[in-house]
Amino acid sequence: PYVAPGTSGNLLTSNGSAWTSAAAAAGGAWEVIEATALSGVTSIVLGEGNIVAGYDYHISMSMVTFSASLSARYPQLQYGTGAGPTYQTTGYVSHIRIFANTTALGAGNQTTSAIVIAAPGTYVVGAGVTRPFTSEILIQNPGGSTVSQCAVQSQNTDGSADIQQVIAQGHRSTAEVYTGFKIFIDGSKTMDTGTAILRRRARAV
Numbered sequence: 001p002y003v004a005p006g007t008s009g010n011l012l013t014s015n016g017s018a019w020t021s022a023a024a025a026a027g028g029a030w031e032v033i034e035a036t037a038l039s040g041v042t043s044i045v046l047g048e049g050n051i052v053a054g055y056d057y058h059i060s061m062s063m064v065t066f067s068a069s070l071s072a073r074y075p076q077l078q079y080g081t082g083a084g085p086t087y088q089t090t091g092y093v094s095h096i097r098i099f100a101n102t103t104a105l106g107a108g109n110q111t112t113s114a115i116v117i118a119a120p121g122t123y124v125v126g127a128g129v130t131r132p133f134t135s136e137i138l139i140q141n142p143g144g145s146t147v148s149q150c151a152v153q154s155q156n157t158d159g160s161a162d163i164q165q166v167i168a169q170g171h172r173s174t175a176e177v178y179t180g181f182k183i184f185i186d187g188s189k190t191m192d193t194g195t196a197i198l199r200r201r202a203r204a205v
Contacts, residue, residue, distance in 0.1 A: 030058060030199040038064060038191040043184035046198040048085060051179055053143035055200040059181060061135040064194030070125045071186040076114035077137065077150065079172055080180030087182045089113050094150075094170030100162050115170035117152045117183070129193065131157035141203060142178035147171050 010021045033050050046059060059077075078087045094115045098105040110116040117135055118125055125133050135154035142148045152168040181198070185191060 028202045030201045033057075033198045033200055035195060035197045038194045038196060040067075040190045040192055042188070042190055043182060044191070044196055045080070046181045046183075046196060047142075048080070048180040050198075050200075051143045053141065053145075053177075054203055055141065055143060056203055057139045057142055057181075058199045058201070059135070059137040059139070059183070060195075060197045060199070061133065061137075061183070062195050062197070064133040064135075064196075065129050065131070065192050066125060066127045066133070066185065067190040067192055068127045070118070070189060073111055073116045073118075074125070074186045075118050075133070075135075075183055076111075076185075077117050077152075077170075078114045078182045078184070079142065079148070079178045080182060081176055081178060083179070085179040087180070088172060091173045092170060093173060094168060096166060096168040099165045099167075100158075105164070110168075110170075114184075115150055115152070115168070117166070117168055118154050118156055119158065119164050119166050125156045126158050127189075132194065133157075139178075139181070142181075145175055145177050147173065147175050148178060 004021060013020050034046060036044055038044065047057065078089065080087045090112060092112050092115055094110045096110055096116055097107040098119050117137060118133065133156040135152060138151045140149045148171060150170045154166040155163065157163055
């Protein structure tokens with residue numbers, strides 16, 4: 001029988017005698033939305049057309065290598081809005097902390113044009129297969145009309161082959177619905193290997 005779809009993001013569920021359209025159970029398992037293999041690209045976009053309210057989203061970047069060492073404050077993350085989407089270039093607030101072994105190398109507020117997800121300043125990401133970059137990015141309820149907080153933990157190897165850990169937080173100050181995520185690096189440098197995976201999970205209430 002026909003069941004009205006209800007709210008975007010609902011699941012079709014059986015109660016034993018009938019089908020219903022209901023919101024996904026809160027706090028469920030992570031669901032893979034899309035996966036992208038990186039090969040010679042300066043940026044990637046994720047989630048376009050697949051972001052709904054009531055879910056947290058998680059981006060995992062694994063074993064990414066670059067054609068050359070990146071400049072300060074890259075890679076970066078931007079939120080998209082609208083049907084395009086249009087990736088926003090203003091209004092971001094972010095903070096970053098950098099550690100190498102037991103030493104805190106630096107901390108501070110970052111650019112307002114994006115959320116920084118790797119080491120800023122002179123702590124650049126190294127190039128080549130022996131210097132991979134890995135990042136875990138949690139974005140809270142980007143499909144809701146809210147100020148969506150972002151938490152980042154990254155690891156990279158710098159140009160001197162020192163392993164660094166980066167912890168970052170950020171958001172865009174405007175409460176709005178986000179329709180895509182863009183991760184990019186600087187200039188003509190490229191992401192040559194690795195993967196980017198987007199997942200989502202229903203929020204606990």
